Amino acid sequence: MIPYGKQDINQEDIDAVIEVLKSDFITQGPRVPEFEQSLTDYTGAKYAIAANSATSALHLACLALDVGKGDIVWTSPVTFVASANCALYSGADVDFVDIDPKTYNMSPEKLEEKLVKAKLTGTLPKVVIPVHLCGQSCEMDRIKKLAEQYGFKIIEDASHAVGGKYKGTPIGNCKYSDITIFSFHPVKIITTAEGGMAMTNDAGLAEKMMLYRSHGITRDPDRMTEESHGPWYYQQIELGYNYRLTDLQAALGTSQMKRIDQFIKIRNDLADRYDDLLSNQRLSIPKQHRDCYSARHLYVITLHDQNMHKTVFEKMRSSGIGVNLHYIPVHLQPYYKKRGFNDGDFPISEDYYSRAISLPLYTKLTHAEQDQVINALLQAVV
Numbered sequence: 001m002i003p004y005g006k007q008d009i010n011q012e013d014i015d016a017v018i019e020v021l022k023s024d025f026i027t028q029g030p031r032v033p034e035f036e037q038s039l040t041d042y043t044g045a046k047y048a049i050a051a052n053s054a055t056s057a058l059h060l061a062c063l064a065l066d067v068g069k070g071d072i073v074w075t076s077p078v079t080f081v082a083s084a085n086c087a088l089y090s091g092a093d094v095d096f097v098d099i100d101p102k103t104y105n106m107s108p109e110k111l112e113e114k115l116v117k118a119k120l121t122g123t124l125p126k127v128v129i130p131v132h133l134c135g136q137s138c139e140m141d142r143i144k145k146l147a148e149q150y151g152f153k154i155i156e157d158a159s160h161a162v163g164g165k166y167k168g169t170p171i172g173n174c175k176y177s178d179i180t181i182f183s184f185h186p187v188k189i190i191t192t193a194e195g196g197m198a199m200t201n202d203a204g205l206a207e208k209m210m211l212y213r214s215h216g217i218t219r220d221p222d223r224m225t226e227e228s229h230g231p232w233y234y235q236q237i238e239l240g241y242n243y244r245l246t247d248l249q250a251a252l253g254t255s256q257m258k259r260i261d262q263f264i265k266i267r268n269d270l271a272d273r274y275d276d277l278l279s280n281q282r283l284s285i286p287k288q289h290r291d292c293y294s295a296r297h298l299y300v301i302t303l304h305d306q307n308m309h310k311t312v313f314e315k316m317r318s319s320g321i322g323v324n325l326h327y328i329p330v331h332l333q334p335y336y337k338k339r340g341f342n343d344g345d346f347p348i349s350e351d352y353y354s355r356a357i358s359l360p361l362y363t364k365l366t367h368a369e370q371d372q373v374i375n376a377l378l379q380a381v382v
């Protein structure tokens with residue numbers, strides 16, 4: 001089976017991890033700050049806070065922005081459940097903004113329409129989480145303007161998008177947001193097995209995320225409520241978690257970062273090749289917004305005839321092509337339906353779901369394998 005995504009590990013990555021195994025610290029040593037530094041260097045953001053997953057990092061971001069009971073968080077229905085769950089962990093309510101039919105990202109028009117209504121009913125969101133689907137940035141300039149007008153904060157879920165650019169600058173620089181989140185799951189752009197990162201330019205948010213990452217414990221005398229009892233002393237000043245990344249994982253991440261531009265180039269070349277070889281009247285290839293250079297985490301085609309969707313999917317799977325579907329709209333999940341969402345709530349997202357297929361895309365995908373995918377697809381859509 002040709003999978004839809006797969007990590008790219010070389011000998012240098014392996015050596016980097018082995019070196020940590022032989023060192024004094026396999027966690028909470030020097031490798032985590034080093035990995036964080038590699039991401040601030042790469043993106044230009046001031047602070048990076050590593051976590052043991054993007055899910056944890058999203059939760060840290062919500063906690064740092066004081067998301068809690070009585071607050072509302074909006075995200076896209078077309079995302080992994082974690083983009084919405086992070087708000088529920090924090091005790092807030094979740095609502096969704098339908099997608100743009102061309103980019104499949106959160107629609108700025110739909111966002112504005114929903115904000116106008118929410119203002120009248122007193123249900124404005126505290127935080128909006130745009131998701132850079134497939135590695136292509138949302139229209140952040142428009143979302144940022146709305147944030148200023150309506151007073152909400154922005155967490156970019158850039159789990160797909162490390163290495164991508166928006167208006168010529170790196171995604172993750174937080175020019176248009178308060179916090180940006182990356183994921184390092186093996187199918188994503190670079191990997192630490194499990195892992196995530198929160199980027200920010202705000203010292204206060206960075207400090208809060210570091211505190212919540214490790215039990216809410218501080219060793220900083222300035223933050224303590226009383227004099228230190230001695231050199232062993234620390235204080236728990238908030239209810240935090242253990243969301244720490246290990247040094248083993250961080251060493252892998254730093255090593256992977258050396259090849260990130262190469263990874264993005266290969267992914268873009270493969271995507272361009274799909275674009276060239278898939279011109280077909282029965283399907284649409286992914287559209288790129290002029291402001292974006294996508295990290296190309298996913299290559300999603302949509303079928304014009306939704307009645308063929310399941311058959312094409314099944315035919316591809318049975319010819320050994322590990323196609324996938326990103327994503328089942330979150331509001332259609334039973335857990336979210338129990339919270340009051342229904343079929344038909346976000347029609348563009350649901351229409352996308354009835355047509356979308358993610359084709360295999362990863363750095364080690366050969367042209368021969370890609371040709372196999374293309375042939376299987378063109379046969380299946382006939």
Ligand SMILES: *Cc1c(COP(=O)(O)O)cnc(C)c1O
Nearest residue numbers: 053054055080082159183185195
């Ligand atoms: C993968 C992913 C996450 C969660 O990432 P983990 O590192 O697996 O926790 C969150 N949001 C989106 C959009 C993702 O694709």
